[in-house]
Amino acid sequence: MTAPLTPPPPPHQRPSQSSRSSEAAESPQAWHVPPAGAGAGGPGYDQDGPGMKTEVREAALITVAVAIGGVLLGLLWWWLAPRVPLVGDVSGSSWVVYLKDTEGEQAIGVDGTFTLLALAFGLVSAVAVFLLRRRGGVPLVIALCVGGLLGSLLAWRLGVWLGPERDVIAHAKAVGKGVTFPAPLKLGAKGALLAWPLAALVVHLGVTALFGPRDPEEYGEGPYGEEPYGDGPYEETPAR
Numbered sequence: 001m002t003a004p005l006t007p008p009p010p011p012h013q014r015p016s017q018s019s020r021s022s023e024a025a026e027s028p029q030a031w032h033v034p035p036a037g038a039g040a041g042g043p044g045y046d047q048d049g050p051g052m053k054t055e056v057r058e059a060a061l062i063t064v065a066v067a068i069g070g071v072l073l074g075l076l077w078w079w080l081a082p083r084v085p086l087v088g089d090v091s092g093s094s095w096v097v098y099l100k101d102t103e104g105e106q107a108i109g110v111d112g113t114f115t116l117l118a119l120a121f122g123l124v125s126a127v128a129v130f131l132l133r134r135r136g137g138v139p140l141v142i143a144l145c146v147g148g149l150l151g152s153l154l155a156w157r158l159g160v161w162l163g164p165e166r167d168v169i170a171h172a173k174a175v176g177k178g179v180t181f182p183a184p185l186k187l188g189a190k191g192a193l194l195a196w197p198l199a200a201l202v203v204h205l206g207v208t209a210l211f212g213p214r215d216p217e218e219y220g221e222g223p224y225g226e227e228p229y230g231d232g233p234y235e236e237t238p239a240r
Contacts, residue, residue, distance in 0.1 A: 055140070058133070058139070058140070058143075059143035062129055062144065063146050064147070065147070066129075066143070066144060067146075070150065070152060070155040071158060073118065073121050073151060073152070074155035075159075077113060077156075077159040078159040078162045078163055080113050080117070081113045082106040082113070083182035084106040084110070084183035085100040085104070085181075085182065086171075086180070086182070087172075087178060087179070088171075088177060089178065095169050097168045110185065110186070111187060111192055114155075115195045118196040118199070119195050119199045121199075122148055122196040122197065122199025122200040122203065123199055123200075123203050125147070125196075126200040126203035126204035126207065127203065127207060134212070134213070135212065135213065140204070141205070144204055145197040145200065147200075148197035148200045149194070151196060152193040152195070152196045156193065159185050162185075163182075164181070164182040164184050165184065166184040
C-alpha cells in the first residue's frame, strides 16, 4: 500500500513573501546581532572607531609627543643653519656692528633651513601617527596641527638659545675690532613656523584617503546581502 497523496493547498492559503519575511525576522536564529563594543577594533570599539573620550585622550598624547619632537628640530636647525658673518668697528667712542658680506644670502638660508626641516618633520610625524593609529579623525588632525605648531615654537626658541650670543655689541667687544663673528640665530620669516603643522595636515589627510579603512558596503534585506525571496510573491509548483 502507498500513502495517499495530499493535494497542495489552494493558492489563497499559501504563505506570501511578506509573511515568510516576517517569520524569518521574528525567528531567534534568523539574525545574529553582535554584542555592543565587539566591532572590528576589539573591545571598546564599534564600527565607527573608538569613543570620543578615547580619541581625545589619544589626541592629547599625540600632541605632547609631536611637540617634544621640536627639541630635535631645534638641534638640527642650530647645527645645519648657515652663520651670518658680522664685523665690529669703533666709530668715535662707540662700537658699531655691520654685515661683513652685504650681498650674502646666509640670512635667507637660515629661514630656508628651518622651513625644510619643519616640512620633513611634518611628513614624518603624519606618517608615524597614521601607522600607529591606522585611522583618521578630527581629534588626530587637530593634535598633529597643534603639536606641530608647539614643536616649531620650541625648536625656534631652542635654536636661538643655543646659537651665538644675542648681544652683538658685547660679542664684538669680546672678539675685538675687525674680527668676524657669527650673528645670533634668528628666524626672519615667522611664517616658517606653520610649515610643520601644514605639512602634517596635508600628508595625514593624503595617506588616510589612500590607505585608510573604507566604509562598509550597505547590504540588502537578506542575511547574505540579497533579497531573501526575490521580487515577486513566492509560489510553489504543485507536485505532479
